[in-house]
Every structure is written in C-alpha cells, then in structure tokens.
Amino acid sequence: MDKIKIVLVGQPNVGKSSLLNALVGPKVVISNYPGTTVEVTKVQKTFDGIEMSFLDTxxxxxxxxxxxxxxxxxxILFEEEIDGVIVVSDATALERSLYVLLQIMEADIPAVIALNFVEDARSKGIKIDCKRLEKALGISVIPINPITKKGIDDLLNSLLRIKDKKVxxxxxxxxxIEEAISQISSKLKETRLPKRFISVRILEGDEDFYKYLGDEKILDSIKKNLSEKHPKxxxxxxxxxxxxxxxLAEEATQIVHTVRGExxxxxxxxxxxxxxxxxxxxxLILVITFGVLLYLGNLLQSILMDLTSNFLSFLHITGNSMPDIVLARSLTGLAAGISIALPYVFLFYLLLGLLEDMGILSRFIVNAERFFGKFGMPGKAFIPLALGLGCTVPATKATRVLSSKREQFYVASFLSFVPCSSRTAIIMGVVGFYGGIRLAFYVFLTLLMAAxxxxxxxxxxxxxxxxxxxxxxxxxxxxxxxNILAKGWFRMKDFIYVVIPLLMVGGAVYGILDAYNITHMVVQPLSVITSWLGLPDVTIIPLTFGFLQKDLTGAMLVSVLGSNISSVLTPVQIYTFGVASAIGIPCINAFAMLIREFGFRRAVSLTTVSIGYGILFAGLLLRIIFIF
Amino acid sequence: MIKKEDEQKVAEEDILRTLGEKNGDASLKSLMEEVQSSGSAFSRAIENIEKKNLIRLENNRASLTDKGIKKADDILRKHLVVENYFKESRGAAEAHSIAHIFEHRLSEEAIKNMESLYNLREKGEPLLKLKPYEEGLIVNIALPDSKLFERVVSMGIFIGEKVTVAGKIPGGVIIKIKNKKFVVDKNIAEYIRVIKNG
Structure with missing residues (x-):
C-alpha cells in the first residue's frame, strides 16, 4: 500500500488539533514523539487505499x-522524509500564515493551505479569494471548517496528489542578498535540501545549517561584503x-464591510x-476550582480507601505474611494514585484544556503576570504552580509551558513550597489535629515565607x-x-503509566522494609537532623519515609510515637515537624518526574538542595522562636 | 477606501494640514476645494475644529490658532511618514505602484527607500509611551536580536501597522493590531517605535 507522510503546521490556536480530529475521526491514536520535550502527535488514516500519517506540530x-x-x-520539516505540508491558516490574519508557508516553500516542500475561520472572517467583513491565492502561489487553497467537516474531503483529495506537486x-x-545566496550556494555540499534554501537559512543565522558549509570563513567574508548595504x-x-x-494576503483579501463598535x-x-x-x-475561578477539586479528591480518597480495606478483609488478608503485606501496600498505593489522578490530574487537565480552548487561559496568564512579574517569575508559571496544589508530579511536567529549560527548572524549584494535596493532608492531619488549626495556618504561612x-x-x-x-x-x-478530552488524556497518560506503578512499588517496598524492621537502621546516623530540628530521634522515620509515600507520614508518626502525640511533642515540635515535612521535593514520584524532565544530575541536586533548605529553614526558625 | 466614521476626522485633519501648508490662513472656499470632502462633512469639520480652538473664523476665512499650528505640524509630519511608508515600502494603499519592489528584485532605488524608512525611526517614540486606548502607527522595530525580530514580525506586529494599546501590565503592554491581541514585554515594546495618531 502507498504511504504518504503529511505535517500540519500553523500558529498557536489556528485549529490544527481540531483539523486533525476532523481528518482522522474520533479514533485518534496519539503518541508522544521521541526525544522532544514538546508535544507532537502522530496519527494515521487510510484514505482511498493510501496510508496517510499526519504529524501535528x-x-x-x-x-x-x-x-x-x-x-x-x-x-520534522527539514530533517525527516515528508511528502507534504498542510499550512493551517487563519482567514482573519492571512499574512501571518503565509509567512510560514513561504518559509516552507523555500525548502521545495509541497504544501496546501487549509483556510480555517472563514465564517469568522466573513462576519468581520473579510472575504478571501481562494482562486486568486491559488493562482498566485501555485498551490491548493481549501476553505475548511473542522466542526462541520466542510472541505475535509477536498483537503484529503488534494493530499493524494501532493507528492507530484512542484513548488x-x-x-x-x-x-x-541574491548575490550572497548564490555565493554561498556554490560552496555548499550536496544534500537532499535545495541549496538556495540552505543559503537563506545560513544568512538568517540558523546555526543548524552551518554544517552544510565546507568552510565557515566564507560566511564571514560574504557577510562583510554585504555589511555596507545590509548591516542586518x-x-x-x-x-x-x-x-x-x-x-499576497492583501491581493487575495477583500474587505466587504467594516464592523462598527465594540x-x-x-x-x-x-x-x-x-x-x-x-x-x-x-x-476567584482558581479558588473555586481548587475547592471543588480538593473536595472531590478527599471524597474519592476516603471512598477508595474504604473499598481497599473492605476488599482486603474480604480476601482475608491480615498483613502478617510477606505476600499479604506486598499486596495490601500496593493496593493502598493504587487507591492513593487513583484518588490523586482522577480529580487533580484528569479533572484539572480537562478544566485547563477547557480554559485554554476558550481563550480564557491566556488572559489568566496576563493577570498572573501582574502579580508574579514582581518576583521576576513569568506569568505562565502560574499553571504549574496552581497544579502543584493538587500533585507535584503533573505540576513538574506542566513546567513545559515555559519557554526555556532554565526557566522550567527555576519554576520547578518553587514546587518545593507549594503544598500538594498529600502535604496539605499532613499539615491538616498532623499539625492541625494535634496542635490546633492555628498552628497549621502558621505552617502554611511559613511555606510562603520560605518561598x-x-x-x-x-x-x-x-x-x-x-x-x-x-x-x-x-x-x-x-x-x-x-479536543479537550484528547488533550486531557494526552497530558495525564504519564501519570497513569509512571506515577501509579511507582506509588504501588513504593508502598510495597515500604511494607517490606517495615516488616523486617529495617526502617530503624536509619535512625542512628540521621540523628544529626532530628537534633537540629529539636525532635525525638525516631521522628526521622516518618520524615524519611514520607519521601517514599507522603500519605504514610501521619500514620508512621503515630506508629513511632504512639497515638497520644500531643503529650509527647510540644506545640513547637509539632510545628517544626510540619514545616520540615512540607518543604522540599515531596516524594519519590516527584523525584522521578524531575529526572524525566531535567535529567538525573539536576534532579538530585534540586532534591538535595530543597530538602536541605527545608530542614535548615525549620531549624533556624526554631532557634529564632526560642530567642523570643 | 475611507470608512464612513473616519470621514469627518479625515476632513478635519486635511483642513488643518492644508492650512498649515498655506502658512496658516486661507479662505473657506479654497479650503473646501482642496480638501475634497462632501459639503456637510466639511462644514461639520470646520465647526468642530473651531470648537476645539484650533482655528479662528473671520470673514469667510480660516486661520490657525497657536494650538492649531502645533496640531497642523503634527498632522503634516504624520502625513509625510504615512505617505513615505506606504508609497515606498509596503504599498498597502498603492499596492500596484509598489508591487514591483517585491515581485521583482529590489532595485537600488528601493534599497534607498528602505534606508529612508529606517531613518524615520528617530521620529517615533517607544510604544510604551502610548496610553491605554491610544492609537499609533508603527514606524520602526529596532530590536537588536534578529531572531526575536523575526518572531515579532511573523506574529503580524509590523512596520506600517496601526496599533492600539488595550492595557498595561507591570512587565509590558497589551496591544491590538488588526483585531489580534498581544501581550508584549516592555523589553520588546521599548524597541517598537510609533507615531501617535490623533
């Protein structure tokens, strides 16, 4: 069977994903593209006996x-073997789409224009003369509407012949400039890409293309010759x-009438x-959203935990033998995973997708910029930070919205101070329960201060x-x-395949270590930390194992100190314990996600520094409190 | 192609500019002939600019007040910039006379024209100077970083476009160009030079 490979290109929000859904139908197979931090989806479809694959950039x-x-x-465009490109264009701002199109055509890649938002443009009094544009550019221009599926078949038909099109x-x-282009062209090595195109990219300063140049000194002398007429x-x-x-856009655009007023x-x-x-x-919208998510999360968590313990007692698993422990602990891990995944990850991502597709999210980013800008933090950071209130793991992944790795890492470091739902549970369940709600509030305040x-x-x-x-x-x-469902699934997939198994394994490992009483071996060497924090030596166990699975911290504190914690620990100690367990990279899952996003070295250094900072901060605070 | 709601504004500005060219004084009859607007728009325009204290009316003659002279200079300058730009560079209004620049190779003359366009940058002021809801014309984008320049241009923020400030945030400015809205960092906006409209 014949195969063709098509790439979809266009500006943000021009409707590429909607078009993809319209082209391929609801059975969209979305897969991550290897080796990139940016999401690229690839889907396939058979049309008229030809296997078409589409890459959404x-x-x-x-x-x-x-x-x-x-x-x-x-x-994707210039290094892979592709047969053609669909330039998804916005009829209300045609010239912008044509800019990318011209860049693609310079590389002799056949293209078609899928003209979106034609109805939108018409209501603004803008009419596009497709025939005229087709004639000027020598390519097909097809008006589409991904919602009504208008023009989709025409588009698919034009793709069948795209291989034979000449640019x-x-x-x-x-x-x-033309002279410089031909000078560079004459020095280029033979490649698949047209020489003229490579020369233009080189003149534009795209360093990826310097490799085609035998001798980089040529470029310097050509640029020097040009500097008089074209300093830039x-x-x-x-x-x-x-x-x-x-x-080109102006020639093809006809302003029928202008719209008055706002x-x-x-x-x-x-x-x-x-x-x-x-x-x-x-x-207001954020607070309501998180209120609802927290409520749903807690509700779901208690239901799932009940179900798990009922299920375990139904199976007569008492937790005495090793297989029992492993099963019980991993099931608890699974329940914890689902109760985080459904509300905080899936629902939140659906909502995020909804706000994004409606165009509201970008306004939120602007408003966040007004506030975050004062701390030198980009407004876009609000997406991962807000997400961090639910779970640090998807929040770490969400730092991808930022434009550079360095910025991503910077924002990820702040997730150490954003209490995720599990940390909130410790603060409320341990500090609030044994020390009073006011003390819990102080812990939240301390987190803000530390941040x-x-x-x-x-x-x-x-x-x-x-x-x-x-x-x-x-x-x-x-x-x-x-669109929103597809996007939501795409974003939460990682959580399901990576985090939930880790939660299950983490729970089982903890169960084994605990059963063999290995946990107590860590107490002695780490007593330096507990004495710095002014806490009893054994509290290092809940602190350390909190890193494996945060939800265990409260239960473990009870298991090492007995249930009457308020008589064993002073209010200051309870507060210090709360601060020390709340600051830092919260758990092994978040750590794993950091490795995925930033590599092992940076993940280790950030985790060490942030946990160290949390312990240092809590201890220093303790000493300040004692001064007064 | 003038929009109806702009007609009076155009007439007002044309009157002021023509008066400026005639050393600040002319008969209403000659003005009306030069400005080429409909009778009713013309008289409404005259009435309006007199109310704004830009001209004095005496014996069927109009003369510029001090305030009017300043305004006329502004309009004249803006007119020159717009004329220069549209005629010599992009050719929106006079696309056909300009088309040869892009359809064929740029001539020596066209390069000179482009250079003269660059010279206009000194006449504009930074985009940040515009107040919310003020409108201006982009005359130069002098970003030192060429790749950032390309990004800005490819988004449709280009020389010759009308820009309206839709709001401000601490780190930048919200602008509107042709129904599209953008948030632009102040580090970018300070290189975008505009000539204020109106």
Whole structure:
C-alpha cells in the first residue's frame, strides 16, 4: 500500500488539533514523539487505499531555531522524509500564515493551505479569494471548517496528489542578498535540501545549517561584503518575506464591510484584562476550582480507601505474611494514585484544556503576570504552580509551558513550597489535629515565607535570563469536547503509566522494609537532623519515609510515637515537624518526574538542595522562636 | 477606501494640514476645494475644529490658532511618514505602484527607500509611551536580536501597522493590531517605535 507522510503546521490556536480530529475521526491514536520535550502527535488514516500519517506540530509563527517549539518543527520539516505540508491558516490574519508557508516553500516542500475561520472572517467583513491565492502561489487553497467537516474531503483529495506537486513560487530578495545566496550556494555540499534554501537559512543565522558549509570563513567574508548595504541581513530577509506575505494576503483579501463598535469579545476583555477586576476574577475561578477539586479528591480518597480495606478483609488478608503485606501496600498505593489522578490530574487537565480552548487561559496568564512579574517569575508559571496544589508530579511536567529549560527548572524549584494535596493532608492531619488549626495556618504561612526567601536567594545565585514575554491573546471561542478530552488524556497518560506503578512499588517496598524492621537502621546516623530540628530521634522515620509515600507520614508518626502525640511533642515540635515535612521535593514520584524532565544530575541536586533548605529553614526558625 | 466614521476626522485633519501648508490662513472656499470632502462633512469639520480652538473664523476665512499650528505640524509630519511608508515600502494603499519592489528584485532605488524608512525611526517614540486606548502607527522595530525580530514580525506586529494599546501590565503592554491581541514585554515594546495618531 502507498504511504504518504503529511505535517500540519500553523500558529498557536489556528485549529490544527481540531483539523486533525476532523481528518482522522474520533479514533485518534496519539503518541508522544521521541526525544522532544514538546508535544507532537502522530496519527494515521487510510484514505482511498493510501496510508496517510499526519504529524501535528506545536504552534509557531515562523520556522527559526529560537524556541523549543520552533526547533522541533524545524527538525520534522527539514530533517525527516515528508511528502507534504498542510499550512493551517487563519482567514482573519492571512499574512501571518503565509509567512510560514513561504518559509516552507523555500525548502521545495509541497504544501496546501487549509483556510480555517472563514465564517469568522466573513462576519468581520473579510472575504478571501481562494482562486486568486491559488493562482498566485501555485498551490491548493481549501476553505475548511473542522466542526462541520466542510472541505475535509477536498483537503484529503488534494493530499493524494501532493507528492507530484512542484513548488513554483519563490521569494526573491534584492540583488545583494541574491548575490550572497548564490555565493554561498556554490560552496555548499550536496544534500537532499535545495541549496538556495540552505543559503537563506545560513544568512538568517540558523546555526543548524552551518554544517552544510565546507568552510565557515566564507560566511564571514560574504557577510562583510554585504555589511555596507545590509548591516542586518537576517532582518532584511524577514522583512522581505513578510512584505511578500502581506502583499499576497492583501491581493487575495477583500474587505466587504467594516464592523462598527465594540463586539462581545472586546467587552469580555475589558473585564478580564481589567487592572483590578481581571486578577480578582482569575483568583476567584482558581479558588473555586481548587475547592471543588480538593473536595472531590478527599471524597474519592476516603471512598477508595474504604473499598481497599473492605476488599482486603474480604480476601482475608491480615498483613502478617510477606505476600499479604506486598499486596495490601500496593493496593493502598493504587487507591492513593487513583484518588490523586482522577480529580487533580484528569479533572484539572480537562478544566485547563477547557480554559485554554476558550481563550480564557491566556488572559489568566496576563493577570498572573501582574502579580508574579514582581518576583521576576513569568506569568505562565502560574499553571504549574496552581497544579502543584493538587500533585507535584503533573505540576513538574506542566513546567513545559515555559519557554526555556532554565526557566522550567527555576519554576520547578518553587514546587518545593507549594503544598500538594498529600502535604496539605499532613499539615491538616498532623499539625492541625494535634496542635490546633492555628498552628497549621502558621505552617502554611511559613511555606510562603520560605518561598519568598528562596525567590530572593535564587535571584542572586541562579541567573534566569527571562525570555521576554510575547504572547498572543486568542479570541474567545466555543470549545470542542473531543479536543479537550484528547488533550486531557494526552497530558495525564504519564501519570497513569509512571506515577501509579511507582506509588504501588513504593508502598510495597515500604511494607517490606517495615516488616523486617529495617526502617530503624536509619535512625542512628540521621540523628544529626532530628537534633537540629529539636525532635525525638525516631521522628526521622516518618520524615524519611514520607519521601517514599507522603500519605504514610501521619500514620508512621503515630506508629513511632504512639497515638497520644500531643503529650509527647510540644506545640513547637509539632510545628517544626510540619514545616520540615512540607518543604522540599515531596516524594519519590516527584523525584522521578524531575529526572524525566531535567535529567538525573539536576534532579538530585534540586532534591538535595530543597530538602536541605527545608530542614535548615525549620531549624533556624526554631532557634529564632526560642530567642523570643 | 475611507470608512464612513473616519470621514469627518479625515476632513478635519486635511483642513488643518492644508492650512498649515498655506502658512496658516486661507479662505473657506479654497479650503473646501482642496480638501475634497462632501459639503456637510466639511462644514461639520470646520465647526468642530473651531470648537476645539484650533482655528479662528473671520470673514469667510480660516486661520490657525497657536494650538492649531502645533496640531497642523503634527498632522503634516504624520502625513509625510504615512505617505513615505506606504508609497515606498509596503504599498498597502498603492499596492500596484509598489508591487514591483517585491515581485521583482529590489532595485537600488528601493534599497534607498528602505534606508529612508529606517531613518524615520528617530521620529517615533517607544510604544510604551502610548496610553491605554491610544492609537499609533508603527514606524520602526529596532530590536537588536534578529531572531526575536523575526518572531515579532511573523506574529503580524509590523512596520506600517496601526496599533492600539488595550492595557498595561507591570512587565509590558497589551496591544491590538488588526483585531489580534498581544501581550508584549516592555523589553520588546521599548524597541517598537510609533507615531501617535490623533
């Protein structure tokens, strides 16, 4: 059977995923793309006896090598064997889509335009003359609507013949740039990619393409010759390309009428982007969301825990033999995993997807920027930090919304101070229960303080070059359920395949160690820590094993000190215990996720530093309290 | 292609500019001929700018007040920039006379034109100077980082576009260009130079 491989390219929010769903249908097979931190989905479909595979790339405005998204797209487009590209275009801002199209056509890759939002454009009085655009560019321009499936068959039909299409249109630059292009072309090694294209990329300063140049000194001399007419040649190339894109767009665009007055979009924005109302509404929605999630999470947790213990007693598992212990502990781990996964991970991601697809999330980011900006933290950080209130593991993964690895790592370090649901359970269940609710409140306050001091210290020690904020606020749109579900599943898959098994294994390991009384072996060497914290030596057991599985901390504290904790520990000790167990990378699962995202070395150093900081901080605080 | 609601504003600005070109004084009749707007729009415009204290009316002649002279200079300058830009560079309004720049190779002359466009950058002020809901025309994007420049341009933030400030945040500014909204860092916005409209 014949096979063709098609790549979907377009700006963020242009409807690539919706188009993909419309093309392939509901049976979407989404798979992670190897070796990247950015999500790329690949799906397959048989059409007219031909096996078509589609790669959905991250949203980009241009193909350069600046951001992670652009690098991935560049790699797929120019390093893989592909048959053609669908440039998903926005009829209300055609010139922007044409910019990427021109870049792709420069590489002699056949393309078709799937023109989305045609109805939107019409209501704004904009009409696109597809025939005219087709004639100018020599490619198919197909109006589509992923919701009504309009134009989808036409698009698929045009893809059948895409292999044989020759790219006819090409961007012509001015004499001097053209001369530089031919000078570089003559020095290039033979490759699959057109020489003219490689030369343009080299002139634009894309270092990935320098390898095709035999001798890099040639470039210097060519650039030197050009410097008189074009001191900034890369810039002139971009300007020319955009100039052509907007000229083509203008020729194909007809303004039928102009819309007067403020539309509903503008009115919502006046409210959501308002200096004081915006942040208030954002906070309100977040607080309500987390209230509901916490409630559902706790409800589910108690139901599942009851079910597990009923199930175990039904099987007459008493917990005395080794297989019993392993089974019981791993089932408890599974129950804990599901009670985190369903509300905090799945529901939260569905909600996040909903807010994202409706265009609301980007407004929230702007409002977060007003607040976070004061601490030098990007507004986008609010997504992982908010998620951290549920579970640190998906929150660590969610740092991917940030633009650079360095920024991601910086934000991930703050997750040490965001109490996840398990840490909240310790603070409420141990500190609040034995020491009173006021003491629990002090622990939360202390976390905030520790985070602020961390922010201050890290600013001095770890230089985070902030990527300048440059974000499009998409129009508000009606969300598509299929899209949100697919996205939600894609985002929570990791949790199911990685975290839940780890929770089960962690529980079993703890059970074995506990049964053989190995846990007590750690008490002696680590007494330095407990004496620094002013706590009894045995409390190191719940503190250490909290790292394996946070939910065990409370139960273990009871098992080492007896149930009458308030008579064994002073209120200050209870408070210190709460602070020491709440600051830091919370558990082995979060640690595993850190390794996945940042590598072993950085994961170890962040975990060590953050736990060390928590212990140091709690001990210092203790001494300050004693001074007064 | 002038929108109806802009017609009066255009007439007002044309009157002020024409008066400026005629050393600040002209008969209403000659003004009306030069401005080429409909009679009713013209008289409404005259009435309006007199109310704004930009002109004095005497014996069927109009003359610029001090405030009006300043305003006329502003409009004249803006007019030149717009004319230069649209004529010589992108050619939105006069696309056909400009098309040859992009359809064929850029000529020596076109390069000179591009250079003159770059010279206009000194005349603009940073985008950050615009207050919320003020409108301006982008005359230069002088970002030193070329890749960031490409990103900005490919998003549709380009020289010759009209930009409206939709709000401000501590680290930047919310802008609107052609129905699209963006949040732009102040470190980027300070390199985007605009000429204020109105």
């Amino acid at each position: 991250p949203g980009i405005y241009s193909i350069s090598d600046r951001s992670e998204e652009e690098k991935v797209t560049e790699k 006819k249109f090409r961007v012509e630059y001015d004499d001097h 040649i890369d810039r002139d190339i971009a300007v020319t390309r955009y100039g052509i894109a907007s000229l 539309d509903i979009q503008e009115k919502v924005d006046r409210l959501l982007l308002h200096r004081s109302w915006g942040p208030v509404i954002t906070m 602020l001091i961390w922010a201050f210290a890290i600013k001095k020690l770890y230089h985070v070059s902030r990527e300048p904020l440059l974000l499009e606020l998409p129009p508000y749109r009606k969300p598509l359920a299929g």
